[in-house]
Amino acid sequence: MQKIGVFVCHCGTNIAATVDVKAVVDALAKEPSVVFAADYPYMCSESGQNLIKDAIREHELTGVVICSCSPRMHEVTFRRAAASAGLNPYLVEVANIREQCSWIHKDKAEATEKAIILGRAAIAKALLNAPLIAGESPVTKRALVIGGGIAGIQTALDIAEAGFPVDIVEQKPTIGGKMAQIDKTFPTLDCSACILTPKMVECAQNENIRIFSYSEVESVSGFVGSFTVKIRKKARYVDEVKCTGCGLCTEKCPVKNVPNEFNLGFDNRRAVYIPFAQAIPKIAVIDPDRCNMLKNGKCGLCSRVCEAGAINYKQTDEIVEEHYGAIVAATGYEISDVTRYGEYAYTESKDVITSLEFERLTNAAGPTGGVLLRPSDGKHPHTIVFIQCVGSRCVLEKGKPYCSKICCMYTAKHAMLTREKYPDTEVYVFYIDVRTPGKNFDEFYRRAAEEFGVHYIKGAVGKIVPRADGTLDVQAADLIMDEQLRISADLVVLAAAIEPSKTARKLATMLTASMDTNDFFTEAHPKLRPVESPTAGIFLSGVCQGPKDIPETVSQAGACAAKVIGLLSKNKLTGNPCVAHSDELMCNGCSSCANVCPYGAITYLDKEFRMPDRTTKVRRVASVNPAVCQGCGACTVACPSGAMDLSGFSNSQIMAEVDAICR
């Protein structure tokens, strides 16, 4: 005989304001097998939990139903409470009467009726629950960080510091990411390279860190604690061990006209190159699309000049397979395509540039040696217009609906530095709102306006007209003066929206980690679990989770590392007991289940069965490995004989819920 206890939570007024809690208790108390029903203002509070524990003991409950918030919120809390009272935690069911009832309905009668039905369904399911015991799985004590920008670097360093080995996979030939391209950092104006390169060097020197540069993640399998990852090390055509990074090959290479990605195409590199002076690893790489030797076998100059004998034209991509306990996504961002905003004439004039291009033009290691010169004619610009929110906060198909968060501050930085270095310039900033939440951020922006005489204009630019004399006619609105302005500018800088790396979507699919509609990784909880993906064992660091600046990225990277360290410190993980199992007597060995299993958790055994006539017969039957099964249930539907079922979500349980709802 089952004995079910029902507990209905008020959640303060969150539930009680729209659901008549007493009526729910009364109705559910009448359900068969229910021996106890009560309500409480906050079931998740300690005294609420005590109420549950006491009832379990006192009434010798065999099942518990809690009508409260979403099970995604407190199922774990209530299961723990049940366990501490001696009840198997998997005998607890939660009816979601907050998110899926009280919060979406206004009519009290309607909401109360729905809450009762949801409670009945939970009781029906609880009656069919069986005690489950979670298995354990081992933890591979090594982490993988995907992406070698500041987010990935910081996460890797913190994990390594705690004593765990960690690998960084970076698709470019060097780590460093966007921060390596930036000139100065706000709000302190430290030199970006000066604070980044020591960290890059630390990565290279730390015994616990391995860097797979010029590499990509090829496939991911497994689950939290034991992932298996294949990494494609793209052919560099340079032996990583032999190359000393002397750079002689990059000086002798005859192919001189390859646009230099690091300087965003403002100057050229060779076909064999080292991305920049402080690259880590400092190893040359040959661009197979441009190298004459690789294209048609005619050259070989680099091989001849290399004293270390590191050049190897026959090198091929290499696949490395490695095991990890945790994976960190740190794939960062790209600058969105500004050509979609034709009114800004980015394609029509070389003197309309993006902010990242501006960084290269003011960087001492950049194409102009840090002297701000117009890309079109190399002359010194006198009037510079900065345009904010180019593509950000744009709800059209071509834009990004979110605020890119960093543009207000870097534009203030650009404007301030320009005025400081070139007092003969006039600098205008067109803004919609200036957003500067952050320590010393608003003070920084105000300094640009107050001390450096940057003209901040509330309004937008409608059109940029490139003139025959090389100037740019900027047509704009000044909303405070209520007038249309025309500024004749020498240089226009677009604060382009940032967007997640194009590689992120493919990676998310491999990791089975969810993404939002903008292709940012989704966090497990926006407030309480901001650095974890809902997929166990996957962690998030940096802009791949949402726009953020360097200080915020570094803090998040550290937080992410702490979560990874917490996981890797465990020797065993408790698994999910809601896994599939097959009834051997019903199984006909058809393989339908194994064919749909995404984890290869199902194998077949030849097993001896006693037949009714006392003979024995060997039959082929399915067997599920509970450590590998993730509990999706695909096999249960594929099984034609009905042998396969899923613990915690069994066929009979879901049927019972259906019946209770349609009753």
Added chain:
Amino acid sequence: MQVNEEFVPTIVAFCCNWCSYAGADLSGTNRLPYPANVKIIRVPCSCRVNPTFILRAFQRGADGVIICGCHPGDCHYTTGNYYTRRRMTLLFSMLDYLGIERARTRVEWVSAAEGQKFAETMRSFVKDVTALGPNRRLEDLRCRKD
């Protein structure tokens, strides 16, 4: 049974724990209303939904059944939603053969971030089913409530 204007259909929604169930929670958190006659059953993945569950629902008097899963390519279990799509295509054509109107069943992809979409989807589904009136074709008279 008379089709009157007060007709309130019974709707069963099977929601994947990783996406649309969370999407439904989000529409709650954001207070985005949808009709109370939608009752959600949590499943670990849309591919857990056995066609027999849907038949059972219709037999027990449900007027519409909707299955919500992760967007193609986003399945927590990699390929579960593709199975759902294939299975439900077959089931729906069978239901069609049985005379169950096509609009009584739906498969929708709703992510955990799409609270708005969840509420809109439910509103439109309820509207469609309400327009069709009560389900009679598969209903088992012995299960009728009144």
Added chain:
Amino acid sequence: MNKQDLKEEIVRMSGSAVEKCMRCGKCSASCPSYEDMEYHPHEFVYLVEKGDIEKLMASESIYKCLTCFACVERCPRGVEPAKVVEAVRLIVIREQGMNRLKPDDIPGLWDKDLPQQAIVTAMRKYTK
């Protein structure tokens, strides 16, 4: 009509989501008729959102919009200011006696090169 009805009427006619405006001013930055208007595209959107429509109805600005759609094209929020201006103008000229252009005015405006298109378009824009 009271303020709220008028606002709803304009929103219904134009199909414009005035509440989506984030006050960036890109419409007014793009407007070729800006200098000839007393109220500018962003103010049309703002005043309609506030329900302060009489001011717009009394203004000459409603006849200065070229319906060139530069504002519609460039608005990052999909607000469509030109349609708002047109809706306000229609509310005005649909009233008896409020035609802006009368057939009798045409001979005075006529010149031999004027294409038929100019007259039909002006009649459509300035009369009911």
Added chain:
Amino acid sequence: MTKIAYYPGCTLKNKARALDEEARAAARLLGYEFEEIDEWQCCGGAFTTSRDEIATKLAAARALTWARDHGGRVVTVCSACYNVLKQTNAAFRTDSEFAAKVSRYEKTDPPYRGEAEVVHWFELLRDEIGFDKLRAAVKKPLKGRKIAPYYGCLLLRPSETLAFDSPENPTVMEDFIRALGAEPVRYAMRNECCGGYLTLEDRDAAKKRSAAVLSSAVEMGADCMITACPLCLYNLTKNAAGPLEIRYFTDVLAEALGLKEGGENA
């Protein structure tokens, strides 16, 4: 010879006769027979965006219905007709209430739902005939001519509905000019308004618009400007005196194809 329904519009039958005749002649040469729509009426020159406007959209609706029943497409030459027809067609496709009202009034059977396709002569040239074929058909290449294409607003906006070309950096007229052997002049004001119908309401205001367009083209070295719109042509010639010759695109087309006897004048 491909037959295609043709909507000439009011001005092409009066002030801009040449635009009509040259467009047809060039079409014949390139394999198209323009079949004038029976009893077509003036489109009204402007699409009234208000959703409750029905009567002003009926002329376009009739032409579209005729086109549906006669080959499924309608070609236009005038930018305004193109704009009005295409926007009306889009209203049929997206606004079922509007479509139902028109069909009830017009008694169209089956009811019109926006099935016809509206194409501009430029689109036909670009997407079907192809500029390579046009280039091959050119008898007198316009060598050395620096031509500024003037798109104006009606061909490009609203781009979501018209989908004619990129609304900010269109290229079809530039490609057209190149195919004729001339050099297109790129200038930023090519998609800005000429002043349109405002010339009747406030000529001074309209003049400012035309002047801005013209000076931008002149500055970039143009010696000729082409347009598809009679009102643009009027504003640019009448409201802004300049060194630039303003011509219909069909005029330079006819010239390059050798359809004009000797002269360059329209």
